[in-house]
Amino acid sequence: MNATNLRKLGLALAAPALAILVAFMVTSVVLLLAGDPVVEVWTQLLTVPRPRLVVAIINGATVYYLSAIAVAIGFRMNLFNIGVDGQYRVAAFAAAVFAGQGWLPGPLNIFVSLLIAVVVGGLWAGLAGWLKVSRGVSEVISTIMLNAIATGLVSYLLFKVADSTVGSNVTNTKTIPVSSQVPGFSLIPGTPNKVYGFILLSMLIGVGYWVVLNKTRFGFDLRATGRSETAAVASGVNVKRMVMTAMLLSGAVAGLVGMPLLFGQDFSYGTTFQPGLGFAGIAIALLGRNHPAGIALGALLWSYLEQQSNGLQINVGVSSELVFIIQGVIVLAVVIAYEVVRRAGLRMEQRNVARQLSDQPGSPAPEGALV
Amino acid sequence: MCVITDSGQTVVDAGSTVAPAVELRGITKRYPGVVANRDVTFSVARGTVHAIVGENGAGKSTLMKILYGVQRADEGTIIVDGAEVSLHSPSDAIEVGIGMVFQHFMLADNLTVLENVVLGAEKRHGIGDRARAEIKRISGEYNLGVRPDDLVADLGVGRRQRVEILKVLYRGATILILDEPTAVLVPQEVDELFDNLRELKSEGLTVIFISHKLDEVLSVADTITVIRRGTTVSTVDPKSVTSRQLAELMVGSELPSPSTEESTVTDRPILTITDLSLAGADGPDILNDINVTIHAGEVLGIAGVEGNGQAELVEAIMGMRDPSSGRILLEDKDISDWHTREIREAGVGYIPEDRQRHALLLDAPLWENAMLGHQTQVPNVKGVWVDAAGAKADTERILAEYDVRTPSIHVTANSLSGGNQQKLIVGREMSHTPRVLVATHPTRGVDVGAQAAIWDQIKKARREGLGVLLISADLDELIGLSDTIRVILRGQLSGEFDPDVVTAEDLGAAMTGAS
Numbered sequence: 001m002n003a004t005n006l007r008k009l010g011l012a013l014a015a016p017a018l019a020i021l022v023a024f025m026v027t028s029v030v031l032l033l034a035g036d037p038v039v040e041v042w043t044q045l046l047t048v049p050r051p052r053l054v055v056a057i058i059n060g061a062t063v064y065y066l067s068a069i070a071v072a073i074g075f076r077m078n079l080f081n082i083g084v085d086g087q088y089r090v091a092a093f094a095a096a097v098f099a100g101q102g103w104l105p106g107p108l109n110i111f112v113s114l115l116i117a118v119v120v121g122g123l124w125a126g127l128a129g130w131l132k133v134s135r136g137v138s139e140v141i142s143t144i145m146l147n148a149i150a151t152g153l154v155s156y157l158l159f160k161v162a163d164s165t166v167g168s169n170v171t172n173t174k175t176i177p178v179s180s181q182v183p184g185f186s187l188i189p190g191t192p193n194k195v196y197g198f199i200l201l202s203m204l205i206g207v208g209y210w211v212v213l214n215k216t217r218f219g220f221d222l223r224a225t226g227r228s229e230t231a232a233v234a235s236g237v238n239v240k241r242m243v244m245t246a247m248l249l250s251g252a253v254a255g256l257v258g259m260p261l262l263f264g265q266d267f268s269y270g271t272t273f274q275p276g277l278g279f280a281g282i283a284i285a286l287l288g289r290n291h292p293a294g295i296a297l298g299a300l301l302w303s304y305l306e307q308q309s310n311g312l313q314i315n316v317g318v319s320s321e322l323v324f325i326i327q328g329v330i331v332l333a334v335v336i337a338y339e340v341v342r343r344a345g346l347r348m349e350q351r352n353v354a355r356q357l358s359d360q361p362g363s364p365a366p367e368g369a370l371v
Numbered sequence: 372m373c374v375i376t377d378s379g380q381t382v383v384d385a386g387s388t389v390a391p392a393v394e395l396r397g398i399t400k401r402y403p404g405v406v407a408n409r410d411v412t413f414s415v416a417r418g419t420v421h422a423i424v425g426e427n428g429a430g431k432s433t434l435m436k437i438l439y440g441v442q443r444a445d446e447g448t449i450i451v452d453g454a455e456v457s458l459h460s461p462s463d464a465i466e467v468g469i470g471m472v473f474q475h476f477m478l479a480d481n482l483t484v485l486e487n488v489v490l491g492a493e494k495r496h497g498i499g500d501r502a503r504a505e506i507k508r509i510s511g512e513y514n515l516g517v518r519p520d521d522l523v524a525d526l527g528v529g530r531r532q533r534v535e536i537l538k539v540l541y542r543g544a545t546i547l548i549l550d551e552p553t554a555v556l557v558p559q560e561v562d563e564l565f566d567n568l569r570e571l572k573s574e575g576l577t578v579i580f581i582s583h584k585l586d587e588v589l590s591v592a593d594t595i596t597v598i599r600r601g602t603t604v605s606t607v608d609p610k611s612v613t614s615r616q617l618a619e620l621m622v623g624s625e626l627p628s629p630s631t632e633e634s635t636v637t638d639r640p641i642l643t644i645t646d647l648s649l650a651g652a653d654g655p656d657i658l659n660d661i662n663v664t665i666h667a668g669e670v671l672g673i674a675g676v677e678g679n680g681q682a683e684l685v686e687a688i689m690g691m692r693d694p695s696s697g698r699i700l701l702e703d704k705d706i707s708d709w710h711t712r713e714i715r716e717a718g719v720g721y722i723p724e725d726r727q728r729h730a731l732l733l734d735a736p737l738w739e740n741a742m743l744g745h746q747t748q749v750p751n752v753k754g755v756w757v758d759a760a761g762a763k764a765d766t767e768r769i770l771a772e773y774d775v776r777t778p779s780i781h782v783t784a785n786s787l788s789g790g791n792q793q794k795l796i797v798g799r800e801m802s803h804t805p806r807v808l809v810a811t812h813p814t815r816g817v818d819v820g821a822q823a824a825i826w827d828q829i830k831k832a833r834r835e836g837l838g839v840l841l842i843s844a845d846l847d848e849l850i851g852l853s854d855t856i857r858v859i860l861r862g863q864l865s866g867e868f869d870p871d872v873v874t875a876e877d878l879g880a881a882m883t884g885a886s
Contacts, residue, residue, distance in 0.1 A: 227732040234729040235744040236712030356778035
């Protein structure tokens with residue numbers, strides 16, 4: 001039994017390792033075909049990052065982690081929330097507008113702003129959930145549409161509330177008062193840069209995700225719905241309510257995605273606020289197989305590749321967009337690898353069960369012609 | 372048959388020296404833990420309509436998938452026109468002249484007949500006037516009445532089916548498999564279809580016709596092969612059998628030894644269904660004024676050919692489907708509007724028809740499967756928390772009591788054989804002291820030993836006052852277990868039959884409406 005579990009764990013880890021290896025090879029081929037220096041590129045990407053970069057990697061991963069958990073909540077019940085991107089935008093904007101006013105003192109301002117982000121993100125995703133349960137609209141379509149609407153809506157509103165300082169050409173919400181800015185941690189020696197204080201928020205969400213999904217009745221219903229909707233219905237799960245709840249939860253976490261940036265780095269929402277976090281979350285959730293630890297590793301890998309690629313243009317003369325190829329191939333390969341591993345695991349288990357049963361005394365009579 | 376005439380000339384009786392159009396020898400197909408087909412052997416003469424009959428789940432569809440190259444047999448040979456063939460895909464099957472018309476049409480509504488027909492067969496006659504001429508030729512030759520430029524969306528069901536048939540002929544098929552072709556047709560359309568089939572036959576084509584509607588089979592087939600429990604039981608000539616005899620062959624005629632159990636039926640109604648109706652999407656009611664009372668300690672068996680409303684009746688009771696009218700009472704509480712979870716918590720156990728789709732999470736470990744359907748009840752939960760230790764201990768108990776063969780409660784449900792999966796489900800449903808058990812085919816796919824064990828469990832619970840609604844296609848099971856038997860036909864329930872005196876013939880007649 002233990003040997004089997006070990007082998008299963010080995011198989012599970014083999015898949016992402018294989019995917020990364022495939023990505024390595026495919027990227028090398030692309031570089032060769034393009035006539036770029038293969039060895040130099042990998043040297044740049046695989047060199048040990050300097051302390052300043054380590055901080056940037058951890059900070060990037062903190063944000064990606066939240067995004068991927070938001071996506072994973074949907075994935076666990078076969079809901080494809082493609083709209084995390086729009087959800088975090090509207091939520092970050094709403095929270096930034098509120099926090100910038102500084103109506104509430106220090107920490108209370110942070111807390112209420114987070115609450116606003118959670119509610120706005122949840123409601124934005126809830127629109128897609130409501131369309132699905134009431135009108136049968138695929139959440140894939142509606143969340144993509146809502147992404148577009150979110151971008152437009154936020155740009156429009158941003159112009160209205162922008163903090164217009166004379167002589168400045170940036171468009172930002174009001175800067176959050178210093179008393180409500182979240183201080184960072186000096187975790188990494190050798191650099192003055194700090195790790196986001198909200199890394200704790202990411203960790204909390206990760207633990208909460210694991211506990212709710214694995215330890216509660218609600219989590220059981222959610223996972224059951226994802227594994228087999230028909231069986232879940234027969235077991236008494238109200239699938240419509242489940243879809244609605246999962247979308248709200250997914251959107252609520254999505255609402256938090258921009259918070260480490262807002263309170264730890266930018267202190268306002270503006271046209272330069274980091275885009276595309278929602279789509280990275282989809283890839284990372286796939287890579288981490290919806291597992292809170294797997295997602296953490298995936299988020300770190302994602303962030304690592306991005307930070308390391310910054311030097312490509314300057315040091316090697318290769319466009320840093322190369323990293324998108326690597327990331328894309330990893331996701332593609334990992335999806336295939338997981339499916340291969342899943343099937344292999346199932347066959348292995350069926351063989352094992354059959355063998356262990358035939359070893360038992362008084363082994364069962366062979367199944368007759370049935371069905 | 373060859374006859375030597377006076378003059379010494381050999382006259383060949385048409386069909387006898389020609390190799391059969393299709394011959395199957397010893398076809399066996401296994402799925403993990405289950406044998407779907409076992410030693411299936413029969414041959415189909417060219418230029419005939421050959422019917423394959425059997426209950427749903429008897430293995431007809433697996434067999435047809437093998438013949439059409441969708442799945443491969445583990446053992447056995449398929450011989451087409453005297454040559455052994457190996458079919459890896461539907462295109463292999465079409466290559467040797469086998470075409471299939473599925474029960475659910477595969478036509479694109481927004482395309483014309485011509486476009487639908489040439490789709491995927493562009494190489495045969497192009498996509499233009501040559502194809503149009505060919506469609507007209509085939510339609511005329513077999514009197515199908517298909518016009519190439521009609522939009523499929525405008526066509527009725529009968530005509531769509533003829534388009535499907537034409538599609539298969541266009542691809543050069545000489546052997547047509549029709550899967551339950553009459554299921555979607557109204558009686559006049561059925562007559563038209565049968566005229567078409569006779570036309571095809573007279574032109575030398577071969578038709579394999581799958582059905583469980585005995586009257587239809589008797590009227591159109593030249594030969595009938597009966598399949599039961601995955602294997603060919605018999606091949607008969609329709610002129611020499613009655614519909615009752617055929618029904619007996621289909622469901623198994625051996626009556627079990629009379630039940631020696633004392634009746635445990637009380638006069639306390641535990642599940643009362645009054646005037647329950649369920650409207651069809653567009654057409655006749657799926658359920659029509661169902662009135663049933665199940666008493667504590669009673670097993671009420673419902674016999675019937677599948678598709679007559681059994682599944683919908685069960686889903687209505689379980690709260691998975693909203694009936695159009697009628698009431699369902701659990702003891703004296705009206706549960707008609709309750710949600711599935713409330714109904715289950717109130718003590719209604721449920722053994723669904725399709726265990727893989729409705730009763731199991733195949734990728735989840737056994738102990739989570741043992742919680743399913745009872746994930747709000749002790750010992751599986753404490754408040755809002757899952758009580759994993761309690762659930763695991765309870766699973767171990769179910770495994771021991773119900774003899775589920777598995778090395779561990781941590782393996783996935785998928786790795787168990789069908790019989791062991793079913794024993795786990797029965798054990799789980801019996802473990803929360805149900806007052807009513809709704810069981811559909813509780814022993815389907817289960818080996819003989821496990822079948823007897825499940826029957827014993829149901830009998831034991833009945834002695835303790837459980838009321839059981841038993842739906843089964845297995846007449847032996849129905850007669851052996853039930854205190855009362857009723858037959859469902861086209862959404863209506865017959866009167867009561869006494870299992871002690873009823874014969875399989877009586878039930879077969881009531882099930883097919885053949886009486």
